[in-house]
Amino acid sequence: NAGVTQTPKFQVLKTGQSMTLQCAQDMNHEYMSWYRQDPGMGLRLIHYSVGAGITDQGEVPNGYNVSRSTTEDFPLRLLSAAPSQTSVYFCASSLGGVNGYTFGSGTRLTVV
Amino acid sequence: AQSVTQLGSHVSVSEGALVLLRCNYSSSVPPYLFWYVQYPNQGLQLLLKYTSAATLVKGINGFEAEFKKSETSFHLTKPSAHMSDAAEYFCAVRIYSSASKIIFGSGTRLSIRP
Numbered sequence: 001n002a003g004v005t006q007t008p009k010f011q012v013l014k015t016g017q018s019m020t021l022q023c024a025q026d027m028n029h030e031y032m033s034w035y036r037q038d039p040g041m042g043l044r045l046i047h048y049s050v051g052a053g054i055t056d057q058g059e060v061p062n063g064y065n066v067s068r069s070t071t072e073d074f075p076l077r078l079l080s081a082a083p084s085q086t087s088v089y090f091c092a093s094s095l096g097g098v099n100g101y102t103f104g105s106g107t108r109l110t111v112v
Numbered sequence: 113a114q115s116v117t118q119l120g121s122h123v124s125v126s127e128g129a130l131v132l133l134r135c136n137y138s139s140s141v142p143p144y145l146f147w148y149v150q151y152p153n154q155g156l157q158l159l160l161k162y163t164s165a166a167t168l169v170k171g172i173n174g175f176e177a178e179f180k181k182s183e184t185s186f187h188l189t190k191p192s193a194h195m196s197d198a199a200e201y202f203c204a205v206r207i208y209s210s211a212s213k214i215i216f217g218s219g220t221r222l223s224i225r226p
Contacts, residue, residue: 004155031212040121042202042218043156050212058213090155096212098163100146100204103155 002026006091006104013081013111021076021107023091031094032074033058033101034066036087043090049074050096081111114139116186116203118217126225131175131190133220135203138184144206145186146214147177151199159201162186173197198224 007022025032033048035058045058047066055066063085065077074093078085088108092101119134137143142164148156160171167179173196177188188201200221207213 033212033214035216040218042118043216045213045215048212059215092156094212094214098144098161100148100158100161101156101214103148103157105155 004091004093004102004104006089006107008107009105011107011109013078013109015081015083015111017081019078019081021078021089021091021109023074023076023104024072025074025091025093025102026072027093027102028071029093029095029102030071031096031101032068033092033094034064034074034076035090035092036060036085037090037106038087046076046089078109083111085109086111114143114205114207115215116145116205116217118201118203118220120220121218122221122223124223124225125193127195128192131188131193131197131222133188133201133203133222135177135186135188135217136184137186137203137205139205145177145179146204146206147171147175147186147188148202148204148216149173149199150202150219156202159188193222193224195224195226198222 004025034046035043049055049068091104094101145162147159170176203217
């Protein structure tokens with residue numbers, strides 16, 4: 001049981017480039033979320049999904065797009081990378097309700 | 113709006129001493145609360161959760177937390193710190209109107225002195 005798998009683990013982008021952070025889970029969880037982690041700011045919610053075809057914005061959605069075509073996958077797209085998007089990104093999934101999230105190991109992104 | 117506030121960005125205790133990490137929540141309805149731990153260069157791991165079944169919640173690695181409605185608090189404790197407890201700890205709350213939206217506090221880094 002792999003849990004939540006994120007790829008890549010590390011990425012360096014130039015300003016203006018686009019890329020997709022991949023996230024897949026094999027636990028049949030309906031709920032998935034993307035967070036970014038910055039020093040002193042904890043984790044901030046970017047986008048979340050309550051099931052295939054349904055997504056919504058979190059606290060810091062600007063500059064990011066998501067889609068959820070299957071239960072398993074929840075990719076995060078950076079449309080035009082900016083240095084302010086340098087961060088560690090975590091994907092997480094959950095059964096919802098009283099259950100917490102299961103996290104992936106993260107993607108460390110640097111935008112130069 | 114529901115939120116959590118963690119008091120103290122860094123806590124340092126001696127090995128064998130009591131660990132106390134503070135979390136206060138803001139919610140007009142009974143909240144679902146969580147504590148997570150993050151070891152260096154890893155993802156977050158669920159330590160324990162409060163779901164209104166019991167006010168004292170026991171988690172993994174000897175940690176526990178007590179929900180106190182009168183104080184709007186959910187502090188994390190461990191009677192005796194171990195070197196392996198050094199990590200960052202996050203308090204989180206599930207937004208009442210959403211089955212999936214969880215908001216995190218800013219985190220507390222726990223250091224253990226030999």
